[in-house]
Amino acid sequence: MAALTPAPIAGNASSAPGRKERPRAWRVVVLALAAVYFLVPMAASFWFTVDDPQGFSLDAYGQIFSAPGFASSLLLSLALAVATIAVVLLLALPAMLAVRLGAPRLRPVLEVVCTLPLVVPPITFVAGIGTVLRFGPEYLATTPFYQTIIALQNPDFPVVLVLAYVVLALPYVYRSLDAGLRAIDVRTLVEAARNCGASWPHVMFRVIVPNLRSALAGASFLTLALVLGEFTVARLLSFQPFPVWIVYISGSQAQVSVAVSLFSLLLTWLVLLAVSLAGRNRS
Amino acid sequence: MTAPVTGATGEAVTEAAAGARVELRGLHRRFGGTVALDGLDLAAEPGELLALLGPSGCGKTTALRCVAGFEHPDEGAVLIDGRDITGVPANRRDAGMVFQSYSLFPNLNARDNVAFGLRVRKVAAAKRHARAQELLELVGLPTVGERYPHQLSGGQQQRVAIARALALEPRVLLLDEPLSALDAKVRGALREEIRRLQLSLGITTIFVTHDQEEALSVADRVAVLRAGRLEQVAAPATLYDRPATPFVAEFVGTMNHVPGAASGERVTVLGQTLPVDGPPVHGPVDVLVRPEAVLATPSAEGTATVVASSFRGSIARLRVQLADGAELLADVPGHDSVRLAPGVTVTVAFVDRPVLVSAADLEGADS
Known part of the structure; x- marks a missing residue:
């Protein structure tokens, strides 16, 4: 993530005073185009939310918090995000370390496996999950297997969504952690720590994790953004986390749903800011 | 490093570190x-x-x-x-x-x-x-x-x-x-x-x-x-x-390879006979000689010529070309380097000490 890596400072620009104007002009143009691309839809959305027959009104924003289902769906999404982040990191990081240290030849295999969810369309993915979840013949009704399937689909906290999101998040988490692992000499650090008497868990949490802070923060943020915006899987499995709720509310209260979208955008930005501050290296 | 072995507190830093085998x-x-x-x-x-x-x-x-x-x-x-x-x-x-x-x-x-x-x-x-x-x-x-x-x-x-x-x-x-x-x-x-x-x-x-x-x-x-x-x-x-x-001879330090003829415990190289270090050998061999065991003396009748000299203070390392075109490295005392400038003809001899011989050129030696 570009936002997490400090940009190189153009300290030598002043050495060529004649030439610096032109690149600067282009920079402004590119920035302006990008800004237009992002800001126009947002401004239009904002306009829509405050447009009122009487003129200007912030009522839509006031209604967000009282809208039925807002708090529960948002909390569900956040809880799903936290659980997904925990599971995907606990799964991916040890696996990537093990492959790097013990079986470097398997790295391409791991990379392909982790990238696969990008290739498989979510609709295919969810169709498969749905089929599996519907499998439940009567005679299995009293078995722990059946009860597990039921528990996975508990609407208060659908574990099945966590499992699905872990798969969907893998490509991003893999990329982010891979970049972080490339930046440090993992093998030497691990061996140095082992040589100092550290057990494997100690190596993991005292050596690897602190030195992968920004990569872990990046992976967490991407996962969070994915879970907060995921619609297809949740909708087709009939759960109601935040994105599904936004679509639901838009049917009855169009202005509120757009206001909520802008609100969630703001929320995501705040989280990004927090993550990039937390992941920033000590100077 | 000037720090003492005892640390700031005065006690020995490593009491238990008696070396192990x-x-x-x-x-x-x-x-x-x-x-x-x-x-x-x-x-x-x-x-x-x-x-x-x-x-x-x-x-x-x-x-x-x-x-x-x-x-x-x-x-x-x-x-x-x-x-x-x-x-x-x-x-x-x-x-x-x-x-x-x-x-x-x-x-x-x-x-x-x-x-x-x-x-x-x-x-x-x-x-x-x-x-x-x-x-x-x-x-x-x-x-x-x-x-x-x-x-x-x-x-x-x-x-x-x-x-x-x-x-x-x-x-x-x-x-x-x-x-x-x-x-x-x-x-x-x-x-x-x-x-x-x-x-x-x-x-x-x-x-x-x-x-x-x-x-x-x-x-x-x-x-x-x-x-x-x-x-x-x-x-x-x-x-x-x-x-x-x-291999060790070649890897550690610099070594000259000079063709010679061995007959048992003696080897003849450039007209000089030297004892062989190691088991007796016969026939044509490479004789291994350190540059400091090569004696180069300026002489009008010499058949070898100094082609290059690099001065290193206490010694100078010469590259000497023999009559047959082969080259040897010879270390001479630094103050002799003036008399042994490139172009000077010299006679070459070896210090009379046991030398190693090898049957063929070595592989894998880098220096």
């Missing part, structure tokens, strides 16, 4: 199709600095990693003071290691890096900080404790790494080409400091290097490895003067 017994290690160790037998005596020297791929680093526990031999055993530690995990071995690449933990400052092992052992914070400070003083860096690795120079980082390796008072110190990433000047200074430290602590040390000068200058004994086997282990002077094999 390290023994490698019949080590075999194979990586896919490559043989890294092919039955290596070697022992480092208590308190000794043993250098492992050899060309890249000779197995020296693999041998060291077997002692550290990062590599596991397919066959054979590693013993410390007679105890077989082959199956002991790396984090429970009594050996501190310094790595070739910079290995300090980037997220910890120098003091916490040194104290890392003490923290693993749950030593109280005040105690481990004091100990880390002592060790930093020991390696000549009393003021860098608060700095992070990226704020230290390469030489400083390696010194901190040495302090870290010594923090748990290991009985064996393992150095895996610790100086190879440093520039020449720092390398020379740090090399001497390592030796000084090692002597004062009396810790058994195994020093892996591909640099023969480094090995000869610091080690008590040097073990020359080739293709996973031990060629010779001896004190530096012995290694240089009495190499056991042509």
